Amino acid sequence: MAGVGSGYDLSTTTFSPEGRVFQLEYANKAVELSGTVVGVVCRDAVVLAVENVLPHRFVVSGTLRRVHTVDRHVAIAVGGMGPDGRHLVARARSEAENYRAVYGEAIPARVLADRVAGYAHLYSLYWHVRPFGCTAVIGAWDAVVGAVLYAVEPDGSVYKYRAYAHGKGRTAVRTELDKVRWAERERAEAMREVAGVVERSRDVVKDKPYELEMVVVGERGVERIDRFTAAESGGERSGGGDD
C-alpha cells in the first residue's frame, strides 16, 4: 500500500498522521475535474452558470441539467458528480418544503445552506458511506437581504460568497471574477459577462463540446436562460448544440 494515501485513503473515518482525510480530498478532486460551475451575486440577482460538457454528441440538447430549482426562490448548481448532486438537491427540496410546512414562509438561504451542509457532512463521518463528489452552489433570493450565494463542499463546509467558481476552469475563471465588482452589475450585464468568462476559460482545441446552462435567481424567482447566442456571450461560439 505504498504511494498516495499509504493506507489512510480508504475511509473517511480515519485521519492520516498529517491530519488529512484523503477521501474528502478525492471527492474534491471529482469536482475539480468536471465542468466549471460559476456563481455570482449581482445587484438584483444571483447568476449561476455551468459548463455542461456533453458526454456524447447524441445527447439531446437541454436534457443534461446541472442547475436545479429547489424552491420558488432557490436554485442549486452542481459541480462534480451529477447524480450525487441530484441527491443533495432532493434533500434541499425536502428541507425547503418542510420549512414551508412548519413556518409558513420560504426558507432563508442561510438556513437551507446550513442544512444541506449538515447533510453533506454526515457523509464524511461513517465508514459505510462515501462523501458527496460534488459541491452545491446555492443561489437564492432572500426576502430580507436580497440575492445571496452559498457553496457547500464535499466535506460539509459552507461559506457565503460574492462570487464562486469551481471545476476544470476554476483558476482562469476566479482570476476573471476577481476583476469585476459584481455587486454593482445589473443582471443582464452579469449574465453576459459570466457567459463570456466561462467561454474564455475553455481550451478551444482540447475541450469537448458543451452547453452553457444558466439560471438567474431574482425577486421574480428562478429563471432559466434558454437561448444564449454567441454574440450575447461575447465568445466566438455559442454554448449550445445544433439547435
Place this chain on the structure above:
Amino acid sequence: MHTTEPIVTGASVLGIQCVDGVVLGCDTLASYGSLARFQRVRRIVQPGADWVLGGGGEYSDLQEVARLLETMVTREYCQEDGVVRAPRAVHRYLARVMYQRRSRLDPLFNSLVLAGRGRFLGVVDMYGTAFESHVVATGFGSLLALPLLRKAWRPDMRMEEGAACVEHCLRVLFYRDCRALSSVQLARVPAEGAIEVSEPYELGELQWHVAQTVA
C-alpha cells in the same frame, strides 16, 4: 385522535359554469358552533395559476388541503418544464386525498369546489365523492341555492350573469342560513386569461322587513 366533529366551520360554496368561464362564490365566515367567530376569513384559495379552490367545513382542514395543493404547485415549479396539472387532474387528486383519508377513518371535514380554466367546475366531499357539474353548491347551499342556480342556468350564460346569480344565491343563504354571512368573496375563472379572486365585500341593500311575513 380522529376528527369526529368539525369545530370551526365554513358554510356553503357555490359555483356556476358560464360560456366564458366559471364563477365561484362563498361568504367569509368561519363559525365556532353557532357563534359567528371569524368574519373575514378567506375560503377561496388560489395556489396555482389555472384554478381556484373554495371550501366549506372544518377550517383547519381546509388550510391543510390548501397546504397540500401549494406543495404540489411548488413541486411542479421545481420541475421547470412548464407542465402543470390541469384543473381536472387537481380535482381527481383532491378526490383521491379525501377518499384515502375517509378510508383511514380520519377524514378531512370539508366540501371542496374546484373551478379552473377551460370552464372546469367540480366538487369533492369529505368522503371522496367527486363529480363535475355546471351548477354546484355545497352545505346548506345544496338545499337552498342549488334549485335557484339550476333555474337560472342557461347554456349561453355569461360570467357577469353568473356572478349576479351566485351573488343572489349568497344573499338568499344569508337570509335563511344561520351560519352564513353578508360578507362574501367571488372568484371569476375565465376560460382564457387571468383568474380574479375578489376581496371580501358586503352584500348591499339587505331587506329584512319581509322577515315578519315569513313563518
